[in-house]
Amino acid sequence: MKKSLLTLTLGGLGIGITEFVMMGLLPDIAKDLNITIPQAGHLISSYALGVVVGAPLLVAIAGSYPPKKILLALMIMFTAFNALSAFSPDYHMMLAARFLAGLPHGAFFGVGSVVASRIAGKGKEAQAVSLMFAGLTIANVIGVPLGTYIGHHYSWRYTFVIIVIVGLITLLSLKLWMPNLPATKDRDLKKELAFFKLPEAWLIILMIAIGTGGLFSWYSYIAPLLTDVSGFSPDSITYILVLAGLGMLVGNFIGGKLADRFSPAKASVSLLIAMAITLFIVHYISENQILSLVMTFITGAVAFALAAPIQMLMINTAKGSEMIAASVSQASFNIGNALGAFLGGLPLAAGYDYTSPVWVGTVMALTGALFAWMLISRNKKMILAK
Template sequence: MKKSLLTLTLGGLGIGITEFVMMGLLPDIAKDLSITIPQAGHLISAYALGVVIGAPLLVAIAGSYPPKKILMALMMMFVAFNAMSAFSPDYTTMFIARLLAGLPHGAFFGVGSVVASRIADKGKEASAVSLMFAGLTVANVIGVPLGTFIGHNYSWRYTFVIIVIVGLITLLSLKLWMPALPATKNRDLKKELGFFKLPEAWLIILMIAIGTGGLFSWYSYIAPLLTDVGGFSADSITYILVLAGLGMLVGNFIGGKLADRFSPAKASVSLLIAMAVTLFIVHYISANQTLSLIMTFVTGAVAFALAAPIQMLMITTAKGSEMLAASASQASFNIGNALGAFLGGLPLAAGYDYTSPVWVGTLMALTGAMFAWMLIARNKRLALAS
């Protein structure tokens, strides 16, 4: 692996830990800050809101600077606001800290995706992007379980100190190893924003926000699905989540290879259909522990195989607006996070069992595949007309 790509992987690791570890730390944070668990859950929403706001906004503001300087500035923000989280004395301060910590998330992946594709060997651009997203998967395999263990047994504040340390290491590696790529010359922000006037842009955004929401309909309720339906003990959930993380790690690299070999659009539609199929299977095998473990790995793999293809799809579609578009895809992914959890919870509120969110996820994945197919069909029509 090139050292320059390793810096992006380290950034993805830190961002992945701070985003996903909150799910496991909610009881500890709620107890320490004297708030309810639903109130603590708002801290997850605050982070997602920060991502949606910061992704396009920060890239729009900083896009005329050299990529290395942008990435370093974003990582400085990451370090500062996670340090603020570690020392937050009350709920309000923590909410603000989490909102601010989410701001650099999408922008880092947006700029990082473009940088990875530029420094990659020819024909391996998507694989290079997948190396950056590998940090997210490693976070789910190692960082999140470790951070949750430290939070439960010592203090959740120590977990955020570790996140800050990862951020500082990333900052140092960016300074030492990231090449000084030139800034975008004669940048025209108004022209870049014109990308969002294209039908293709909104087809991709809808594909990501709805299609990847299928993942979160399943993942948001995986713990009660495994305990109430699968009969697993609550103590085993952490280890099963590690299994899901391993699937994500494997799937991430497979997705990069697929997007390099085929077009990102074809890879995306195929993987969204595959996600719908795996979720459909999960619904029927959840009571069988052996099959549940197998499908937890497979579903994680299929879902995260989408990461590199959808990012490359944005980049290749948005000629001249690559960084802004790539950051918008991260904002869309976090909308999918919130949308999947919300829609997946509706049948539970109506009294259905914990397999019901998986049906919602199946429909969301198929809807995302429909938008991907519409994009492919539109591109074919445009190619024939030209």
């Protein structure tokens, strides 16, 4: 792996821990801050909202600077606001800290995706992007289970201290290893924003925002699902999250190869349908511990196989606006995060059990697949019309 790509992987690792560790820490944070689990779920949504706001805004403001300077500035923000999370004294401060910590997330992946595709070998752009997203999957294999273990046995605040340390290491690696790529010359922000006038742009945004919400309807409430329905002990959740993370790691690299071999749009629609099927199965097998473990791995793999295809789909569609479009895809992904956590919590608030969120996720994944199919159909019509 090129050292320059490793810096992006490290950034993805830190971002992945802070985004996904909340799912395993929900019971601990809820108890410590004296709130309910659905209220603690709002901390997930708050972070996602920060990503949605920060992704296009920060790229629009900083897009004329060299990519290395942008990435350094974003990682400084990430590190500082996660430090604030570690010391938040109450629910409201934590809610604000999570929002602020989410601001640099989408912009980092947006800028990082464009950088990765520029320094990749020809025909391996999606695989280079998947190396950056590998940080997210490594976070789910190592960082999230470790953070969950520390949260269960010591304090969830120590978990955020670890995130800050990863942020500092990433800053050092960016400073030393990231090449000084030139800034975009003669940047025309108005022209870049014209991308959002394209129907294809909104089909992709809807596909990501709704379709990937299926993942978060399941993953946001995975801890109580495994303990209350599957019958696992709270101490075993750490190890099961490792299994989910391994699935995500495998799926991420498969997704990168699929997007390079086939079209990103075809890969996306196929994987969204596969996600809906896996979530449907999860609902019916959750009381069986062995099958629950198998489906935890498979669902994680299918969900994260989407990462590289949807990112490349957005970049390929946005010629001349790649950086802001790539950041918007991350914002859309986190709209899915917020929607999945919120909508998945509604049946819980209504008194249904912890298998009910996966029904919400199944519908969301199928809806995302519908938007992907509409995009493919529209592109075929445009080709035939030429």
